[in-house]
Amino acid sequence: MEQRNSVDREGRLRVVALQLAFMVVLLIVWHAIVAMGFVTRYLVPSPVDVGKAAYDLFQSGVLWKSVGLSLYRMICGYSVSLVLGTLLGILLARNWVAKATLGSLVLALQSLPSICWLPFALLWVGIDERAILAVVILGATFSIATATENAVRNVPPIYLKVGQVLGARGFTFARDILFFAALPEWLGGMKLGWSFAWRSLMAAELIRQDALGIGRLLEIGRAFNDVPMMLASMVLIVALGMAVDWGIFGVLERQVRRVYGLEK
Amino acid sequence: MAIEVKNISRTYHAQNTKNGKVAALGPISLTVREREFFAILGPSGCGKSTLLNVIAGLEVPDTGEVLVEGRVVDRPGPDRAVVFQEPGLMPWLTVRENVEYGLKLRGLSPEERRERALQYLKMVHLTKYADARPHQLSGGMRQRVSIARALALEPRVLLMDEPFSALDAQTRDLLHDELQRIWSETHVTIVFVTHNINEAVYLADRVLIMTAPPGQMRRIVRVPFARPRDKALPDLGIFAAMLHKEIKEEVAKVAARELDPDWTPASPQQTLDPAAGI
Ligand SMILES: Nc1ncnc2c1ncn2[C@@H]1O[C@H](COP(=O)(O)OP(=O)(O)OP(=O)(O)O)[C@@H](O)[C@H]1O
Numbered sequence: 149m150e151q152r153n154s155v156d157r158e159g160r161l162r163v164v165a166l167q168l169a170f171m172v173v174l175l176i177v178w179h180a181i182v183a184m185g186f187v188t189r190y191l192v193p194s195p196v197d198v199g200k201a202a203y204d205l206f207q208s209g210v211l212w213k214s215v216g217l218s219l220y221r222m223i224c225g226y227s228v229s230l231v232l233g234t235l236l237g238i239l240l241a242r243n244w245v246a247k248a249t250l251g252s253l254v255l256a257l258q259s260l261p262s263i264c265w266l267p268f269a270l271l272w273v274g275i276d277e278r279a280i281l282a283v284v285i286l287g288a289t290f291s292i293a294t295a296t297e298n299a300v301r302n303v304p305p306i307y308l309k310v311g312q313v314l315g316a317r318g319f320t321f322a323r324d325i326l327f328f329a330a331l332p333e334w335l336g337g338m339k340l341g342w343s344f345a346w347r348s349l350m351a352a353e354l355i356r357q358d359a360l361g362i363g364r365l366l367e368i369g370r371a372f373n374d375v376p377m378m379l380a381s382m383v384l385i386v387a388l389g390m391a392v393d394w395g396i397f398g399v400l401e402r403q404v405r406r407v408y409g410l411e412k
Numbered sequence: 413m414a415i416e417v418k419n420i421s422r423t424y425h426a427q428n429t430k431n432g433k434v435a436a437l438g439p440i441s442l443t444v445r446e447r448e449f450f451a452i453l454g455p456s457g458c459g460k461s462t463l464l465n466v467i468a469g470l471e472v473p474d475t476g477e478v479l480v481e482g483r484v485v486d487r488p489g490p491d492r493a494v495v496f497q498e499p500g501l502m503p504w505l506t507v508r509e510n511v512e513y514g515l516k517l518r519g520l521s522p523e524e525r526r527e528r529a530l531q532y533l534k535m536v537h538l539t540k541y542a543d544a545r546p547h548q549l550s551g552g553m554r555q556r557v558s559i560a561r562a563l564a565l566e567p568r569v570l571l572m573d574e575p576f577s578a579l580d581a582q583t584r585d586l587l588h589d590e591l592q593r594i595w596s597e598t599h600v601t602i603v604f605v606t607h608n609i610n611e612a613v614y615l616a617d618r619v620l621i622m623t624a625p626p627g628q629m630r631r632i633v634r635v636p637f638a639r640p641r642d643k644a645l646p647d648l649g650i651f652a653a654m655l656h657k658e659i660k661e662e663v664a665k666v667a668a669r670e671l672d673p674d675w676t677p678a679s680p681q682q683t684l685d686p687a688a689g690i
């Protein structure tokens with residue numbers, strides 16, 4: 149068993165090393181292509197130019213301000229959609245009237261990219277922060293609801309029987325058994341919801357004119373024909389998205405799956 | 413009388429039948445005595461699990477009622493514990509916490525819970541794994557924990573629905589003897605649903621043989637062997653073969669109903685062989 153674990157770890161290390169090497173090679177090739185003059189430098193900057201642009205953003209304090217603002221919006225919007233989506237999902241899973249009525253609506257709304265709500269949001273709540281928040285909330289709520297619904301539905305019936313026999317009823321049952329039994333799948337839904345919220349936020353920030361944010365940085369770069377800055381913003385968007393996806397949700401999910409014995 | 417089943421029947425809704433209903437069980441009446449080991453045998457789908465669930469209070473019958481120690485069953489209660497075919501251990505809790513959970517709901521203090529959980533884990537020889545997670549245990553060990561969890565509630569009646577049918581033969585043999593020992597130590601009344609005729613003959617005081625669905629009582633058979641019993645004893649095999657013949661008749665009724673009309677029962681010579689089913 150121990151031996152297999154160490155083999156697993158070795159294998160994982162090898163994969164990480166390969167990934168890093170691939171990135172480095174990619175950067176070198178990119179740099180070489182630009183340096184050898186195959187492309188117009190003004191349209192395709194080298195990685196060094198992008199790094200410089202990122203450093204400038206960092207120096208001027210704009211970077212932190214943008215990251216801070218974007219994350220702040222994410223946390224506000226996402227918390228709301230987590231609560232709303234979870235409640236809605238539980239309702240859909242446990243109440244067939246809700247499922248028959250709200251269920252199809254949720255399904256329909258899920259296929260509408262949430263950025264399509266922006267014009268509406270601007271009309272309703274005006275050109276202000278709340279319009280962005282509305283788009284973020286709408287972006288994540290329905291996918292979280294659907295995932296929560298499935299998570300609750302997929303709880304193996306044996307736990308319902310065991311819970312009843314042991315004397316867990318009502319709220320006690322929901323807190324002690326339903327919650328934990330649904331947790332792995334629900335976490336997957338939370339992760340998905342986060343990435344939807346992130347996409348929605350970036351789209352909204354690109355379109356809205358008056359507030360800072362990472363998406364905004366990209367648009368500012370375009371306005372000033374500053375391609376390095378555009379690329380630096382894009383790298384930042386990817387990096388932040390991945391950091392939360394892997395660093396928070398990925399780790400949480402893996403931890404839970406390990407405790408439950410769903411993976412080694 | 414530990415359990416009195418009075419005129420129980422149960423019908424389910426089903427889309428694929430003529431009248432949208434399927435009669436699953438009964439009407440059936442029987443009594444299980446105090447400290448008895450009572451086994452239930454019958455063709456698949458005859459309502460064995462339904463009967464057990466009604467006694468457990470997990471399902472409400474259409475007609476009739478069940479009394480456990482004189483009290484009418486209307487919901488699951490602390491006097492009845494159930495062991496299912498699946499262990500159903502909660503993977504987010506350790507083995508000990510699994511056993512403790514029902515006790516926690518009964519309001520026992522943490523010290524009492526811990527002590528009692530260890531006492532019953534000891535009874536199934538798993539104290540070493542008290543702090544392990546369920547996924548670290550083998551199938552047989554998990555079922556042991558499930559039995560410990562049920563016994564820790566100190567119920568009057570232990571209801572078991574094919575508890576060993578997912579286990580390999582060796583593990584099952586071990587658990588047969590463990591269960592007999594536990595039964596004699598705890599004085600609990602056991603109702604034991606199984607498909608395994610030999611298991612029923614080896615373990616039970618009496619065996620209920622149910623008819624093809626909707627399951628009614630075909631016969632209750634007293635198992636005439638003194639304990640401790642020896643699995644290798646030819647008498648047990650002959651007795652099992654006798655029961656096997658009866659159940660086969662009921663199974664044939666089910667098959668005749670469900671399979672194509674060209675189906676006929678296999679030649680009876682095979683089933684009369686006393687060694688069959690050993
Ligand atoms: N929840 C349910 N909804 C509809 N029909 C059901 C339900 N539970 C059981 N049935 C039907 O009732 C009948 C009896 O089921 P039950 O599970 O009690 O039989 P069983 O004797 O335990 O069968 P097995 O030996 O396969 O475990 C079967 O025909 C089954 O299809």
Ligand SMILES: [Mg+2]
Nearest residue numbers: 460461462573
């Ligand atoms: Mg059954």
